[in-house]
Amino acid sequence: MIANYGYKDGSGDFFISIDTDKCIACEDKPCLEACPIKILEKFADDYDDEVVGVKEEHRKKIKYSCAECKPASGERNLACQKVCQPGAIEHSW
Amino acid sequence: MAEVKEYWRWKEYNWKNPDINWQDAAVITAGIDVGSVSSQAVIMCDGELYAFSNMRTGSDSPNSALNAINWAMADTGLTQKNIHFTVGTGYGRVNVPFADRAITEIACHARGANYMYGPTVRTILDMGGQDCKAIHCNEKGKVISFIMNDKCAAGTGRGMEVFANLLGVSIEEVGERSLQVDEEPGPVSSTCVVFAKTEATGLLRSGWSTEKVLAAYCSAMAHRVVSLLERIGMEEDFAITGGIAKNVGVVSRLEKELGVKALKTRHDTQIAGAIGGALFAKALVEKGKK
Amino acid sequence: MITAGIDVGNKITKALILKDGEILSRAQTPSGFVQKKAARDAFAEALKLAGLREADVAYTMATGAGRNEVTFAQGRITEVGAAARGAIKLYPEARTVIDVGAEEGRALKMDEAGKVIDFAINEKCAAGAGSFVESMSRALEVSLEEMGPLSLKAEKAVPMNAQCAVFAESEVVSLIHARIPKADIAKSIHKAMASRISSMVRRVGLQKEMVMLGGVARNEGFVQALEEDLELKLLIPADYPEYISALGAALAAAEKAGVK
Ligand code: SF4
Ligand code: SF4
Numbered sequence: 001m002i003a004n005y006g007y008k009d010g011s012g013d014f015f016i017s018i019d020t021d022k023c024i025a026c027e028d029k030p031c032l033e034a035c036p037i038k039i040l041e042k043f044a045d046d047y048d049d050e051v052v053g054v055k056e057e058h059r060k061k062i063k064y065s066c067a068e069c070k071p072a073s074g075e076r077n078l079a080c081q082k083v084c085q086p087g088a089i090e091h092s093w
Numbered sequence: 094m095a096e097v098k099e100y101w102r103w104k105e106y107n108w109k110n111p112d113i114n115w116q117d118a119a120v121i122t123a124g125i126d127v128g129s130v131s132s133q134a135v136i137m138c139d140g141e142l143y144a145f146s147n148m149r150t151g152s153d154s155p156n157s158a159l160n161a162i163n164w165a166m167a168d169t170g171l172t173q174k175n176i177h178f179t180v181g182t183g184y185g186r187v188n189v190p191f192a193d194r195a196i197t198e199i200a201c202h203a204r205g206a207n208y209m210y211g212p213t214v215r216t217i218l219d220m221g222g223q224d225c226k227a228i229h230c231n232e233k234g235k236v237i238s239f240i241m242n243d244k245c246a247a248g249t250g251r252g253m254e255v256f257a258n259l260l261g262v263s264i265e266e267v268g269e270r271s272l273q274v275d276e277e278p279g280p281v282s283s284t285c286v287v288f289a290k291t292e293a294t295g296l297l298r299s300g301w302s303t304e305k306v307l308a309a310y311c312s313a314m315a316h317r318v319v320s321l322l323e324r325i326g327m328e329e330d331f332a333i334t335g336g337i338a339k340n341v342g343v344v345s346r347l348e349k350e351l352g353v354k355a356l357k358t359r360h361d362t363q364i365a366g367a368i369g370g371a372l373f374a375k376a377l378v379e380k381g382k383k
Numbered sequence: 384m385i386t387a388g389i390d391v392g393n394k395i396t397k398a399l400i401l402k403d404g405e406i407l408s409r410a411q412t413p414s415g416f417v418q419k420k421a422a423r424d425a426f427a428e429a430l431k432l433a434g435l436r437e438a439d440v441a442y443t444m445a446t447g448a449g450r451n452e453v454t455f456a457q458g459r460i461t462e463v464g465a466a467a468r469g470a471i472k473l474y475p476e477a478r479t480v481i482d483v484g485a486e487e488g489r490a491l492k493m494d495e496a497g498k499v500i501d502f503a504i505n506e507k508c509a510a511g512a513g514s515f516v517e518s519m520s521r522a523l524e525v526s527l528e529e530m531g532p533l534s535l536k537a538e539k540a541v542p543m544n545a546q547c548a549v550f551a552e553s554e555v556v557s558l559i560h561a562r563i564p565k566a567d568i569a570k571s572i573h574k575a576m577a578s579r580i581s582s583m584v585r586r587v588g589l590q591k592e593m594v595m596l597g598g599v600a601r602n603e604g605f606v607q608a609l610e611e612d613l614e615l616k617l618l619i620p621a622d623y624p625e626y627i628s629a630l631g632a633a634l635a636a637a638e639k640a641g642v643k
Contacts (some may be wrong), residue, residue: 001236007244008321009547010285010507014323015240046200046287046373060244060546067582072492072503092324223550245508246549255549286484287509287518287548295416 001065004028005091006062014063015092016080020051020090031089034079039065056086063093107146107164113138115171120378122178123165124201124370125158125192127185130222134161135367136171140375142208144169145364154188162191178378180370194377197237200229201369206332207234208368209360215328218318218347219365220337222250225318229325234369238325245284248317250336252286253343256310259290260303271307271342278305280313289313311342318343319350331355334362384640386442388632389426389456390465391418391449394485394513395598397626398425398438400433401633406473408432409626412610418449426455444636446628448487462511462628463491464503469631471497474618478590481580481609481617482628483599485513488580492587499612503586509548511579513599517530518548519572522555523565534604537570550577567605569604584613593617600624 006015023029034064039058045051057075058065069078070093081089115121118138126133128150135145146164150157155187159182166172181189182201189195206217212232219226224243230236246252257264271321278301284291293306301309314337333355337343348354360368385407390397396403396414400407414421422445430437444455446465451458460468462482470480471493482489488511491502505511509518520527541563545551551572558568584593595617599605601624610617620627 002238002325004238004240004324007242007546008248009245009510010247010283010288010506011511012298013320013324017238046196051415060544061579064579066563067586070586071588072490072501072586244546246547251549283507285507285509285548287514288507298416 003051003053003060010064013092016062016066017090017092018052019088019090020045020049022086023051024049026084026086026088030083031080034083036068036079037065040080044054063086066091105148106148107144107167109144109169110142112294113141113143115143115175118143118377121171121176122371122374122378123162123176123180124367124372124374125161125179125181125189126183126198126201126364126366126370127154127158127161127181127189128183128198128221128366129185131363132157132183132185133364133367134158134165135364135371136165136169137368137371137375140372142360142368144171145367147361147363150185154185155190157185159190159191164297178374180374180377182366182370196370196373198224198366199241200236201366202226202238202334203228203230203369204234204372205365205367205369206230206334208372209358209362209365210330210332210356213330214332214356216322216325216331218322218331218333219311220249220318220333220335222336225249225321227318227322227325229328234372240321240325242321246286247284247289248314248321253310253314253337253340255286255290256293256307259293260306262303262307267307268311268340268342268344270304271311271327272345273304274302274308277312281306281309282313282318284313284317307342311340312346312378313350314343315346315350318347322351327351331351332358334365338362384637385439386439386444386633386636386640387426387429387440388465388629388634388636389422389443389445389453390629390632391422391445391447391628392484393448393487395625396421396425396449397629398429399626399629399633400435401630401637404637406630407435409623409629411625414449418452419454422449422453423455424541440639442490442636442640444533444632444639446632458636458639460632463489463499465628465631465635466596467491467497467499468634469495469627469629469632470596472630472634473620473627474592474594477592477594477618479584479587479595481584481593481595483513483580483595484597484625485517488512489600490580490584490587492590501587503583505507505579505583510546510551511576511583513597515548515551515576516572516599516602516605518552519523519555521590522552523559523568525565525569530572531602531604533566534569534573535607536566538564539567540571541567541576543571567613570608573602573605573608574612577605577612580609581612591615595619596624596627598625
C-alpha cells in the first residue's frame with residue numbers, strides 16, 4: 001500500500017508517501033532514529049503489518065516539521081530517505 | 094462567528110433488513126463509525142447487512158457510539174452480548190469503549206465500498222464535512238494507496254459552507270444553482286477559502302451573478318479533488334461517498350474533468366465506513382482473533 | 384534627488400517619497416479591487432504630504448504583489464529585493480529579514496550589501512500570514528489592534544490543533560466555550576502562527592541580526608511569540624514596519640536614476 005501522509009493546501013502539496021509493501025520487509029526501520037525530530041513511528045497497520053507512518057501530530061504541519069531538512073537552497077538532506085534501504089519513502093515537495 | 098454547523102442536513106434514522114433473522118446467523122458483527130459530524134452503527138449477519146443507524150455525533154464520542162449501536166439494535170431483540178466482534182472506526186474510533194478493535198476509516202471505507210458498489214470499484218472519493226480522502230483499492234477491497242487531507246478547509250464541506258454563507262445561499266441549493274449559468278466560468282483562482290472569499294466578493298462587485306460565482310467555486314473544488322485523485326492513481330470504477338456526493342454542482346464537474354461517471358448505490362453512502370468495520374470484524378472472528 | 388517607492392500589497396498599498404536617502408513622506412490606502420487606482424491614490428497622497436508634484440520625482444519604482452499594475456512606475460522590483468534593501472538601510476548589521484504581510488510571509492537571508500542570498504515564502508494559505516490573526520480576532524470578537532496587547536497579558540498558552548484559518552476559527556470558538564481566558568487564546572493563536580513563520584526562517588538559516596517587517600510587525604503579541612520561538616530579539620522599525628519595502632523600492636529607484 002502507498003500511504004500518503006500530509007496535506008494539500010493553498011500553498012502546495014506536502015505529502016510523505018510510504019510504500020508499506022517495501023517497508024514491511026525492512027527489519028531495523030532505521031528511519032525512525034534518523035529523523036532529527038522523530039516524526040515517524042512504527043505501528044501495526046490495519047492489515048497487521050509492522051510499518052512506519054507519520055505521527056498524527058505532524059500530519060497537518062509536515063511542511064513545517066520537515067523544514068530543517070529542506071533548506072530554501074543548497075543541498076537537501078532528507079535523513080529518512082537516505083537511510084531507507086528499500087526506498088520506501090518519497091516526498092512530494 | 095457562528096457555531097460550527099453541520100454541513101449537509103440529513104435525518105437521523107435506523108433501518109432493519111426484514112429478510113434476515115439474526116438468530117440464524119453464525120457470526121454477528123458490528124462496525125461503528127464515529128465521525129466528527131455523524132456516527133453510524135452497522136450490524137451484519139454472516140457478512141450481510143442486517144441493521145444500521147445513522148445519527149449525529151454528540152459532544153462525547155463514547156456516548157455517541159453507544160447511542161448509535163443501541164439504535165441500530167432497536168426492535169431487533171439483539172443485545173450487545175449477541176455481537177461477536179465490534180470494530181470502531183472513524184475520527185473518534187479510539188473512543189468506542191466497547192469495540193474489540195479500532196481500524197482506520199481508510200481501510201474500513203475501502204472494504205465497505207467494495208460491499209456497496211461491488212468488487213469492480215477501484216477508486217473511492219470520500220468528501221466529508223471536514224476532510225477529503227481518496228482511496229485506491231483492489232477487487233477485495235484492500236487499500237492499494239490512499240491520500241487524505243484534513244488540514245485544509247478547501248475541498249471539504251466546511252469550505253463549501255463558508256462560501257454558501259458568504260453568498261447567502263442555502264447549502265442544499267449550491268449544486269443546483271451553480272448549474273444555472275449560461276456559460277461555465279473559469280474556476281476561482283485562490284485555493285484558500287479565506288482568499289477565495291475575498292476573490293468572490295470582488296467578482297460579485299464586478300457584476301458576476303451569485304450562480305456564476307458558485308459555478309466558479311464548484312469547479313475549483315472539483316479541480317482540487319481531481320489533483321488529489323491523480324496522486325493515488327485514478328482507476329475505474331469510481332465511486333463518491335460523503336456529503337459532497339449529494340452536490341450535483343461539484344459531482345457533475347468532477348465527472349466531466351475526469352471523463353468518468355461515478356457508480357450509484359442503493360445504500361446510504363454515509364454507512365460505508367461502518368459496513369467496512371463490520372466486515373473487518375467478521376474476518377477477524379474467522380481468523381480466531383476472539 | 385527625489386524618488387518614490389510604491390508597494391502594492393494584497394491588502395494595503397503603500398507609497399513613500401525619498402530625497403537623498405531621507406524619507407519625506409509616506410501614505411497608504413487599501414488596495415481594493417482596482418490596484419492601479421490604489422497605487423495612484425497612495426502616490427498622490429504621499430506627494431501632497433511632501434508638497435511635491437509628480438514631475439519632481441526622478442524615478443518611481445513599484446514592488447509588491449500588484450507591482451505590474453503600477454503602469455506609471457518606471458521600474459519594478461521583487462518583494463524580497465525591496466525588503467532586503469529597505470532593511471539593510473535601517474539596520475546595516477541585519478542578515479535575515481522576516482516580512483509578514485496580510486496574505487504572505489517571507490524570510491530572506493542577505494549579505495552585507497543587502498543582496499539576497501536565499502529566501503522562503505509562505506503564500507496562498509491564510510494560516511501562514513496576517514490574515515490568520517485577523518480571522519482569529521473575529522472569532523474572538525476582539526479588534527485586530529487589541530490582539531497584541533491582549534496576548535501580552537496571557538498567563539499560559541493552550542495548544543492549537545487546527546492548521547487552517549477556517550478550522551482554527553471553530554477551535555477558537557470551542558476554547559471560548561471551555562472558558563479559556565481570551566488573553567490565553569490570543570497567545571495561543573500567536574504562538575501557532577509564530578511556529579509556522581519560524582520554520583520558514585529556519586529554512587533560510589538562523590542568522591543574526593534579524594529584522595521583522597510588514598504590517599504584522601505592529602502586533603506585539605505576535606512579535607513576542609516569534610521571539611520566544613526563535614529565542615532571540617528581533618529588530619523592528621516600530622514606527623513604520625509596513626513601509627520598509629516601499630523604502631527599499633525608493634532606494635532602488637535612486638540607484639537606477641543615479642546611473643541613468
Ligand atoms: S525530511 Fe527530515 S524531518 Fe522530515 S521525516 Fe525525513 S528526516 Fe524527518
Ligand atoms: S489554504 Fe486557506 S483554507 Fe487551506 S489550510 Fe490554508 S488557511 Fe485553511
